[in-house]
Amino acid sequence: MWLLLLLCWAVLATSSFSVEPEVGEGGGAFRLPEVTHETFIAYKVLEVFPRGRRVVITCHSPQAPPPVTYSLWGGQGTEVAKKVVKTADPASFSINVTLKSRPDLLTYSCQAASPEGAHSASTKLQMYWELWTKPVSQLQANFTLLDRGSGPRVEISCQVSSGSPPITYSLVGKDGTVHTQQRPNYGQPAKFTFALTNKSTRLQCQAENDISVQFSPFKLVPPGQLPQGAVVVLGSSLISIAAVTCWLLAQAWWTR
Secondary structure (H helix, E strand, O other), X not given: OHHHHHHHHHHHHHOOXXXXXXXXXXXXXXXXXXXXXXXXXXXXXXXXXXOEEEEEEEEXXXXXXXXXXXXXXXXXXXXXEEEEEOOOOOEEEEEEEEOOOOHHHHEEXXXXXXXXXXXXXXXXXXXXXXXXXXXXXXXXXXXXXXXXXXXXXXXXXXXXXXXXXXXXXXXXEOOOOEXXXXXXXXXXXXXXXXXXXXXXXXXXXEEEXXXXXXXXXXXXXXXXXXXXXXXXXXXXXHHHHHHHHHHHHHHHHHOO
């Protein structure tokens, strides 16, 4: 009996009531993963001036729980602005840039801080070359035929994938005639709509900024409805043919 009690006491003495960390594969302890949130930065040109631009920079960390504190940092490590967003929406910062600004002054980054203490920084955004010295590229032109109550029409949408603003879009004929022009907001397509005529024509889109010009391939636009005169002539011809046919049938019936 005493031997059994001594054995129990030895087991209790070597035991510990402290909780040890669980050991994973390779002998390492399990740890909770750190919470990280990816932060994105983007910009859009709002207004175009002869030697300047008004730009809005957006910072967004979609996975971060609100409220999120967004900080906009300049290229020289200075904090430009700070906003606290209590929703899942991005933070917007409006800035004015001029042609005299150095490239390093137009370099920005965002930092997002969540209530749980997680911090995330975006990649650096360099706007200098995008704003001032980027030619138009990858012009896309889409031709769509529309059949509405006012008659058949064609809608032409023209847009480049990139290029320094302002960008002027023109609708040009085969003979070089410029039919119409548009200068939409930066990042928006130009849309031309007109009624079809009785003749087919070839048209192309032209995109131009202060650096370069680009053309889309010519597209053949088919003719629309027949003109009224042709409809009248065609209707009269059909009536004449029907009258002659009826007269011949009547003659054949009476001769039986």
